[in-house]
Amino acid sequence: MAMRLTPTRRTIQSYEAQHEIYLHEWNARQYKVPLHLHNLIARVPKAGLILDVGCGPGQDTRYLRRQGFHVCGADLTWSFLQAAKARAPRLPVVQADMRRLPFPLQTFDGIWAAASIIHLPKVQARTLLRKLFKLTKPGGWLALTVMYGREVGVPRQQWIAGRYLAKWFKRELRHAVQTAAWDVCSIERVTHQERKGAWINVLATRSGREKNCLVVRQVSGRDGGVRRTRS
Numbered sequence: 696m697a698m699r700l701t702p703t704r705r706t707i708q709s710y711e712a713q714h715e716i717y718l719h720e721w722n723a724r725q726y727k728v729p730l731h732l733h734n735l736i737a738r739v740p741k742a743g744l745i746l747d748v749g750c751g752p753g754q755d756t757r758y759l760r761r762q763g764f765h766v767c768g769a770d771l772t773w774s775f776l777q778a779a780k781a782r783a784p785r786l787p788v789v790q791a792d793m794r795r796l797p798f799p800l801q802t803f804d805g806i807w808a809a810a811s812i813i814h815l816p817k818v819q820a821r822t823l824l825r826k827l828f829k830l831t832k833p834g835g836w837l838a839l840t841v842m843y844g845r846e847v848g849v850p851r852q853q854w855i856a857g858r859y860l861a862k863w864f865k866r867e868l869r870h871a872v873q874t875a876a877w878d879v880c881s882i883e884r885v886t887h888q889e890r891k892g893a894w895i896n897v898l899a900t901r902s903g904r905e906k907n908c909l910v911v912r913q914v915s916g917r918d919g920g921v922r923r924t925r926s
């Protein structure tokens with residue numbers, strides 16, 4: 696009897712089966728630091744500890760370490776962790792399901808989750824947001840990026856076939872993050888930044904002190920530059 700795969704099993708199997716395509720694409724591209732990552736970097740104390748949730752082959756994890764942070768990458772796809780280790784043998788990465796992260800409460804100063812929570816059904820993503828809150832120190836920060844839109848499920852056509860994807864609208868995402876007890880500092884839709892298509896960037900804190908903050912964002916001025924603006 697054919698067994699139905701859970702969204703996570705299906706996604707990780709797809710990444711494992713097609714890891715060469717994924718890694719080839721990423722190795723061919725020049726690494727661009729995600730603009731939103733600067734929002735986290737600007738807030739976490741130097742030498743603070745940052746968890747990269749769904750770190751993939753670890754590009755952002757490595758960048759954060761180069762900036763002087765202590766880091767840990769967590770991902771379930773073994774081939775990506777091997778690729779991360781091949782590039783940087785001493786990079787701290789663990790194979791872990793983001794829904795069951797093996798860390799004590801209040802461990803991290805910052806959490807970075809780029810394009811990873813998109814692989815969870817929304818009910819699981821909501822639970823994860825609460826768990827991430829508990830793993831973060833009081834005063835700590837969360838920066839996450841998810842796909843913008845309505846679709847939920849396994850798209851017929853996608854770059855890495857077979858992955859489960861859940862897209863979000865701003866309002867429901869804000870509600871999910873706030874319900875998990877985070878204070879949302881900024882939430883915005885961006886298009887064609889480091890990734891094709893429309894995405895949402897959220898910056899949130901485990902303390903209510905900074906509710907309305909300066910964030911780095913792309914502006915479509917004549918020079919197409921980057922500015923710090925208040926949300």
Ligand SMILES: C[S@@+](CC[C@H](N)C(=O)[O-])C[C@H]1O[C@@H](n2cnc3c(N)ncnc32)[C@H](O)[C@@H]1O
Pocket residue numbers: 703706707710748749750751752754755769770771772775791792793794808809810811814
């Ligand atoms: C689109 S990639 C993003 C990788 C990296 N964060 C980046 O921005 O390039 C999504 C990553 O999430 C990981 N992932 C998906 N579901 C996961 C789960 N339940 N637990 C841990 N990692 C997961 C995948 O293995 C993959 O590396």
